[in-house]
Amino acid sequence: MEVTNTADPEYFHRVVDCQYACPAHTPVPEYIRLIAQGRYDDAYMINWESNVFPGVLGRTCDRPCEPACRRGRLGKDGSEEPVAICRLKRVAADNKDNILSRLPAIPSNNNGKRIALIGAGPASLTVARDLLPLGYELVLFDEQKVAGGMMRSQIPSFRLPEKVLNEEIDFILRDQVELRLGKRVDSMKAVLDEGFDAVFIGTGAPKGKELNLPGSEECTANIHVGVSWLSSVAFEHTTRIGRRVIVLGGGNTAMDCCRTARRLGGEDVKVVVRSPRETMKASPWEIEDAEHEGIPILNNHVPKEFIVENGRLVGMRFEKVEAQYDENGKRSLVPTGEDPVVIPCDDVLVAVGQENSFPWIERDIGIEFGDWDMLKVDTRTFATTNKKVFVAGDAAIGPENIITAVAQAHQAAISIDKYCMGQAIDDRPAPGHTLISQKMGVHEWSYSSSVADDPRHVVPLIATDKALADRKVEVELGFDRQLGLEEAERCLNCDVQTVFEAKRCIECDACVDICPTDCLTMIGNSEEGQLRENLTFPARNVEQPLFISDDLATGRVMVKDENVCLHCGLCAERCPTGAWDMQKFLYRVTQAGKACQL
Secondary structure, three states: OOOOOOHHHHHHHHHHHHHHHOOOOOOOOHHHHHOOOOOOHHHHHHHHHHOOHHHHHHHHOOOHHHHHHHHHHHHOOOOOOOOOOHHHHHHHHOOOOOHHHHOOOOOOOOOOOOEEOOOOOHHHHHHHHHHHHHOOOEEEOOOOOOOOOHHOOOOOOOOOOOHHHHHHHHHHHOOOOEEEEEEOOOOHHHHHHHOOOOEOOOOOOOOOOOOOOHHHHHHHHHEEEEHHHHHHHHOOOOOOOEEEEEOOOHHHHHHHHHHHHHOOOOOOOOOOOOOHHHHOOOOOOHHHHOOOOOOOOOEEEEEEEEEEEOOOEEEEEEEEEEEOOOOOOOOOEEOOOOOOOOEEEEEEEEEEEEEOOOOOOOOOOOEEEOOOHHOOOOOOOOOOOOOOEEEEOOOOOOOOOOOHHHHHHHHHHHHHHHHOOOOOOOOOOOEEEEEEEOOEEEEEEOOOOOOOOOOOOOEEEHHHHHHHHOOOOOEEEOOHHHHHHHHOOOOOOOOEEEOOOOOOOOOOOOOOHHHOOOOOOOOOOOOHHHHHOOOOOOOOOOOOOOEEEOOOOOOOOEEEEEEEEEEEHHHHHHHHOOOOEEEEEEEEEOOOOOOOOO
């Protein structure tokens, strides 16, 4: 195998599994260490720089970082749970002081460029966060009377309190953006005709899919599209629902619908899903929260008919199925032959998917569309085929999540800035990174490096009866400072890297002997497949890299399996020549300009 190029920042970035998995590449171990030190403001600002909405995401993130967490690979057969990264983000948000003085300054004189942001959700707000400090004049459009987009309309208040969302939106806008709220944009051509220097589309995927079944046209008043219904509840146009409610769908929207229905008068609420439980799209914790509130989930039921009597919805008929897979792994839902299942109901919430909707974009203004009537988008620059128009988030790629919208919007902001400044948008700035030794003495490191079995802490919840009595009461209480400290100490500091210098190594085997996970091997180099099998402990997780050193004096190489290294520092403690050192790696994704960085 080739010698590992540790000068390439992407090598160490990949090893920090949680940060690498985060679409916005938030420096997770760095802010967790700061929480452990009680430096909540610093931890919040590290989050704010990359993911923009720490308080929001600390409650609602889809948590792609947590399945990647190295802690989750410890224990017998990976029996330990990952660090509660998402909930620690909330610890920083809940315990911060006033951080207004630490936000990037907004120039008193603008740079002469005027940008339209269509849609006031997380993508547009992220672009605003990046461009305001660079002197851009921004105009924000949205059909709702307040900013926030799907964060406000689709995430119930019992998960995301309005005061948290309002605070983080205010951190971005700071009364420096022209707001055109409460009026739908009906024509992209009209927006372009205003003479904006660039236009950003951040309208999300606002259209919920309907379910056309026999009986649906006879009882439309009691069949509700989930995303629209949640929005109606959020803006208090809807305040009640029938006693018996069926929610169709197995995603997070379905979980929000069923839990909201319980709070609006639904006493008998059921979620009905076509597929097996293990293939449900909802996050596991969302499913657990719904079941904790007494909501059953019925799997393998395909909806066949709305049952109507005397013009009134009284139930639904379902066919029971089972999942069968062919030799290629393709799934089919095959009827079991059992009798149909009839479930009585007064209302049905349909949460079977969302779609993009661009009827307001004319087809003769240079914006091309592709499959499924989606905009043609360069997924590196987030430019459309009209050089003035950029797009990110759900509007660009279909329904995803807040953190993905934020990550893409940072890149779109770079493109907008480069375009307006007359620069090539394909010329992307490199990320920033540092690698600094953490050594303070012969046997002392400037961070906690102990590793021990430590169960994940359970977040406290408000009593269920109180939660169900008021849809605006937040269910999760979050970690207090002590629980936050204890959970933060479970982090393995994966960003503190084991850095090896072959020229210092005397091949004494001290590091190999002391390594608690047998991740180090001195061996003759060979092809990757053979080398992985011949290590002290075979390295069969090919998703994780191997570190390969320069040749040692004997011609062998030092190999480290990054998959099982705990970053405990014992190799560096034991090494008599300092061939191993622990060095903190900090990776920062470049944004639209230095002025928008902290």
